[in-house]
Amino acid sequence: MLGPAFVAAVAYVDPGNVAANITSGARYGYLLVWVLVLANCMSVLIQYQSAKLGIVTGKSLPAILGERLGDGGRFMFFMQAEVIAISTDLAEVIGGAIALKLLFGLPLFIGGCIIGIISTVLLIFQKSATHHIFEKLIIALLLVITFGFIAGLFIDPPNPAQVLQGLVPHFKGTETVLMATSMLGATVMPHAIYLHSTLVNDHYVPGEPKPSVKTLL
Helix, strand or coil, X not given: CCHHHHHHHHHHCCHHHHHHHXXXXXXXXXXXXXXXXXXXXXXXXXXXXXXXXXHHHCCCHHHXXXXXXXXXXXXXXXHXXXXXXXXXXXXXXXXXXXXXXXXXXXXXXXXXXXXHHHHXXXXXXXXXXXXXXXXXXHHHHHHHHHHHHHHHHHHCCCCHHHHHHHCCCCCCCHHHHHHHHHHHHHHCCXXXXXXXXXXXXXXXXXXXXXXXXXXXX
């Protein structure tokens, strides 16, 4: 039952999140830890509401919006969703290309092409019949990222006292407010909310027995 949650969780460890949070730490130390904690707490609530909507109604958030909006509203909603998807994909492809350059010295253009091809191949498994394979692939990739972050905690442990100080909400100048906005925007993202409401239903092949709504919730 947790497969959809793991797939949606990818949005929270993408290059945009990593870049925003590392930049914050490099510039301001532990100052904005509280922003990261609050943004993730917000995301937990919002993602749960998205999953709950899909489980209870059997429809995705975009589908429900489509039913309730007029033609103009549906078109505007579609256009902003497309812009968000394109912008997000750009960050992932560029981030992946930079990673391949750092690891293997590949030119950015070739690295971007490789990331694009791998992403397209992964999406082939996103169909209902092979959805469980797709989820397992995503969970495997998440484990790699998790191992990397946990290793970082042992290699260079954070200062507990400074972490506690960073949990007290405060800013230091306009630039820290802009940085906090960047961190919030990279964490609470519309495409992850749309996606989660769809995944909870795509997780089960039509005709396959499903747990009760109460169990799923």
